[in-house]
Amino acid sequence: MSKYSPENIQKLIKNVGSASSEALSTQASFYQDSMKRNATCFGDLAKARMTSFQEMAKSKTFTEAFEANAAFEQKVRDDLSALTEENTTAWKDLTSNLQELYTFKEEEAEEEVVAEKPKAKKPAKKVTEKVAEKVVEKAA
Numbered sequence: 001m002s003k004y005s006p007e008n009i010q011k012l013i014k015n016v017g018s019a020s021s022e023a024l025s026t027q028a029s030f031y032q033d034s035m036k037r038n039a040t041c042f043g044d045l046a047k048a049r050m051t052s053f054q055e056m057a058k059s060k061t062f063t064e065a066f067e068a069n070a071a072f073e074q075k076v077r078d079d080l081s082a083l084t085e086e087n088t089t090a091w092k093d094l095t096s097n098l099q100e101l102y103t104f105k106e107e108e109a110e111e112e113v114v115a116e117k118p119k120a121k122k123p124a125k126k127v128t129e130k131v132a133e134k135v136v137e138k139a140a
Helices: 006-058 062-102 127-139
Strands: none
């Protein structure tokens, strides 16, 4: 049967349609999760900034104010590094999922042909049986 039979083309179109549908939901989920991660991170940073401003306002010395600001800057570095790692991991997961969805598998498009199973071979004789046969042959 031809590789481009009507049945195979229908299968291919059906597979492309389902892959596109899955890809759309995968991408939508990625962007929703990305927005949640980013909004949470920047919301936390905004609260931390307000807290650091309050601590700076309450501080009685320049050193205390500087330490409050330094603590906030460290939080920013840590949180943004973690966010970058999470976003990078999510992006890699998205691209690998999309690559899986859109990778054409030729065996899916072709009609499955069931080949005859080869007849089972007789199991190989054990080493001890072979040695015993040789001993018998030599004795005879």
